[in-house]
Amino acid sequence: MAQEITLKDRYGYMLWMRHFELACLEGVPTREIHGELHTGVGQEAISAGMVGFLSKEDAMCSTHRNHMHAIAKGVDLRAMLAEIFEKSTGICGGFGGHMHIFDPSLKFSATGIVGAGVPVALGHAYAARLKGNQAVAVAVVGDGAVNTGAFHEAMNMAGALSLPLVVVVENNEWAISVPFSASSATETIAERAPSWRAHGIRVNGLDVEEVANAFEAALARARSGKGPSIIEAMCYRFRGHFEGDADMYRSKEEKERRRSEDPLERTKETLVARGLATLEELNEIEKSVVASISEMLASVRKDPSPSGADATRYVFAE
Amino acid sequence: MARNLNLSQCISEALHLEMERDPQVLVIGEDVGGQGGVFGATRGLQKKYGSGRVLDTPISESAITGMGVGLALEGYRPVLEIMFVDFIGVCLDQVYNAIAKNHYMSGGKVRMPIVIKTAGGCIGSGAQHSQCLWGLFAHLPGLKVVAPSNPYDAKGLMASAVESDDPVVFIEHKGLLLKRAEDFTFGSDVPAERYTVPIGKANVVREGSDLTLVTLSGTVAPSVTAAEEALKKGISVEVIDLRSVVPLDMDTVAASVKKTGKILVVDEDYLSFGLSAEVVTRLLERKISITSVKRLAVPDVPIPGALSLEQEVVPNERSISAAIAETVGKA
Ligand SMILES: Cc1ncc(C[n+]2csc(CCOP(=O)(O)OP(=O)(O)O)c2C)c(N)n1
Numbered sequence: 001m002a003q004e005i006t007l008k009d010r011y012g013y014m015l016w017m018r019h020f021e022l023a024c025l026e027g028v029p030t031r032e033i034h035g036e037l038h039t040g041v042g043q044e045a046i047s048a049g050m051v052g053f054l055s056k057e058d059a060m061c062s063t064h065r066n067h068m069h070a071i072a073k074g075v076d077l078r079a080m081l082a083e084i085f086e087k088s089t090g091i092c093g094g095f096g097g098h099m100h101i102f103d104p105s106l107k108f109s110a111t112g113i114v115g116a117g118v119p120v121a122l123g124h125a126y127a128a129r130l131k132g133n134q135a136v137a138v139a140v141v142g143d144g145a146v147n148t149g150a151f152h153e154a155m156n157m158a159g160a161l162s163l164p165l166v167v168v169v170e171n172n173e174w175a176i177s178v179p180f181s182a183s184s185a186t187e188t189i190a191e192r193a194p195s196w197r198a199h200g201i202r203v204n205g206l207d208v209e210e211v212a213n214a215f216e217a218a219l220a221r222a223r224s225g226k227g228p229s230i231i232e233a234m235c236y237r238f239r240g241h242f243e244g245d246a247d248m249y250r251s252k253e254e255k256e257r258r259r260s261e262d263p264l265e266r267t268k269e270t271l272v273a274r275g276l277a278t279l280e281e282l283n284e285i286e287k288s289v290v291a292s293i294s295e296m297l298a299s300v301r302k303d304p305s306p307s308g309a310d311a312t313r314y315v316f317a318e
Numbered sequence: 319m320a321r322n323l324n325l326s327q328c329i330s331e332a333l334h335l336e337m338e339r340d341p342q343v344l345v346i347g348e349d350v351g352g353q354g355g356v357f358g359a360t361r362g363l364q365k366k367y368g369s370g371r372v373l374d375t376p377i378s379e380s381a382i383t384g385m386g387v388g389l390a391l392e393g394y395r396p397v398l399e400i401m402f403v404d405f406i407g408v409c410l411d412q413v414y415n416a417i418a419k420n421h422y423m424s425g426g427k428v429r430m431p432i433v434i435k436t437a438g439g440c441i442g443s444g445a446q447h448s449q450c451l452w453g454l455f456a457h458l459p460g461l462k463v464v465a466p467s468n469p470y471d472a473k474g475l476m477a478s479a480v481e482s483d484d485p486v487v488f489i490e491h492k493g494l495l496l497k498r499a500e501d502f503t504f505g506s507d508v509p510a511e512r513y514t515v516p517i518g519k520a521n522v523v524r525e526g527s528d529l530t531l532v533t534l535s536g537t538v539a540p541s542v543t544a545a546e547e548a549l550k551k552g553i554s555v556e557v558i559d560l561r562s563v564v565p566l567d568m569d570t571v572a573a574s575v576k577k578t579g580k581i582l583v584v585d586e587d588y589l590s591f592g593l594s595a596e597v598v599t600r601l602l603e604r605k606i607s608i609t610s611v612k613r614l615a616v617p618d619v620p621i622p623g624a625l626s627l628e629q630e631v632v633p634n635e636r637s638i639s640a641a642i643a644e645t646v647g648k649a
Contacts (some may be wrong), residue, residue, distance in 0.1 A: 030349035034441070034443070034625050034628075035441060035442040035443030035444060035447065035448075035623075036396075036443060036447075052487060064437060072414055084622070086623065086624035087624070088623055088624075090623075090624075092623070093601070094623055094624030094626070094627060095445075095620065095622050095623055095624070095627065096444060096445075096623045097442075097443070097444035097445075097621075097622075097623025097624065098442055098444075099443075099444055099447070100445065100446065100623065111446065112404075112443075112444070112446040112447055113404070113407070113408065113446055114377045114405075114406075115377065129599075144376070144377045145377065147376035147378045148377055148378060148379075148408070149376050149378070149380045149408070150408070167524065174386075175348075175376070175377055176348070176349050176353070176356065177349045177353035177374075178348065178349060178353050178375075178376070179376050182374065183375070183376035183377075184376070248353070249353050268562065302517025305625075305626035306575075306624045306626050306627050307626070308626055308627060308629065308630035309630075310627070311619060311622055311627040311628075311631045312574065312617055312619050312631070315619050315620070
């Protein structure tokens with residue numbers, strides 16, 4: 001399956017991810033989206049690097065910053081956008097909101113509690129063991145999550161039982177205002193892996209091919225019964241922790257410098273340099289993505305809000 | 319004249335004064351140091367008192383609360399920040415098996431002068447970032463539970479919480495934290511110097527004779543507004559801000575209900591097995607005659623994501639007005 005996804009395809013996915021996030025940003029000042037919205041702008045290469053390797057049987061457990069992970073898993077974009085814009089047509093009918101995207105048909109779920117997704121992925125991995133199938137469970141977390149008890153407990157069990165768990169850590173070096181360097185006993189996350197009998201690798205999370213290669217290898221390892229892996233993908237969060245975050249803890253100089261290393265630009269340059277696409281061609285692709293998303297947003301905006309009368313539904317099974 | 323402060327700055331002012339007074343006071347939590355808290359309620363503390371006394375932690379709530387127990391055993395007074403109260407699930411063990419019980423289990427030998435400082439309440443963030451949970455803490459013996467409704471109380475109650483030899487869960491309402499003092503119709507004058515507001519004494523925010531409305535935290539202001547509206551229709555509502563769930567100031571509530579005979583409890587926490595039932599039951603136990611009872615609280619559902627759903631389940635001015643009319647039989 002992976003062979004079918006070219007670098008140009010991955011660039012296309014990155015464009016969808018970037019412009020999906022930009023569309024979400026539009027709903028904040030207009031108060032169509034309430035609560036704190038977390039976007040992954042700048043971290044696209046990690047999600048785009050995961051595209052194409054997972055089937056419906058493989059699970060993915062995500063975080064508060066989940067939109068691009070969901071896109072990588074194949075979650076319906078319109079239904080997700082509608083959920084984020086608090087519409088009754090949303091993937092969870094508006095009951096979840098942007099931090100709580102669920103698509104059981106794709107075994108995708110997310111949680112707003114940092115670290116809490118990793119034990120859930122462990123459950124999916126154990127189910128694969130019980131069922132005796134080839135499924136893998138993927139947990140995507142931020143660097144902040146690796147310091148939770150839940151992360152350690154789940155990694156230890158996955159290692160002890162040699163379960164098919166792949167943890168992708170988006171190390172954007174900051175957990176809100178606290179830098180990773182100030183909160184971890186180890187310099188890297190990858191180096192912790194052996195203590196859980198896991199394989200650990202640190203990759204450049206701005207390089208979509210590097211991510212894809214590491215992800216493919218980790219999945220192969222998991223599917224062949226060799227146990228869990230941690231992929232630590234280095235990246236940078238281009239925007240504040242949430243929309244509205246004053247983001248004073250990162251210096252202007254740092255932000256400018258790091259934002260200039262844009263994974264989309266990087267991929268574009270690679271494609272052109274290798275003669276895999278022309279600049280014009282790539283710009284055309286971007287234009288059509290932008291047009292599709294703005295059309296999608298316009299249409300989502302016409303959808304109704306959930307009816308207040310339904311607010312007490314779904315507490316128990318219907 | 320109200321000083322130009324928001325509620326979170328009043329809390330930070332209280333913490334400054336407590337840290338200055340007592341070198342044993344520590345502040346520990348995520349983003350409390352360099353950033354001064356995600357709502358600014360610990361602003362300036364690290365700069366003034368250093369990174370030893372004001373510690374930025376990893377996202378490790380079990381370690382935060384557990385180390386708070388150890389530090390209390392060492393004689394410190396830790397203020398532990400759990401950013402949102404919803405995250406307490408990660409570390410409830412240390413809170414209810416150690417912080418709440420150690421004094422009791424040790425036969426009174428061990429003190430736990432710990433403040434668990436946390437933000438609750440709805441601001442449109444869905445099921446995992448919107449809860450109040452004071453009823454949960456109140457159910458666990460050994461914890462005092464405070465939830466201020468205005469800047470004056472926030473500052474004075476925080477001083478009392480830090481000074482208390484008992485553990486205090488201090489729940490700040492997210493909808494109030496960034497509100498300016500001048501935007502409050504009560505408790506907007508905040509002295510710059512240190513003062514305390516005693517924990518366990520309710521505040522009659524507005525006097526009235528037809529109905530007693532009991533509430534706290536984020537629903538006090540809309541209750542006061544609803545009471546003002548009700549007066550235009552000839553209904554006189556007494557609004558009581560409990561300030562704390564534990565201790566529960568039943569003397570103040572009972573004195574009011576003796577006068578009005580009618581009770582409405584407005585609670586942003588879940589309805590069942592919680593504050594509203596507790597207040598009403600205690601009135602009945604005191605054999606106070608009541609002619610009308612109503613409870614307005616989140617109807618035992620998680621807080622939904624979409625605002626159109628949230629507004630349906632979380633008490634607001636509109637639903638409080640309707641509940642007032644219903645309780646006095648003028649619906
Ligand atoms: C258990 C828990 N503690 C604290 C929070 C508040 N919080 C939300 S996101 C976040 C930082 C997460 O950092 P990281 O895991 O690196 O992910 P990033 O936001 O950088 O993508 C924090 C502290 C939470 N949601 N859950």
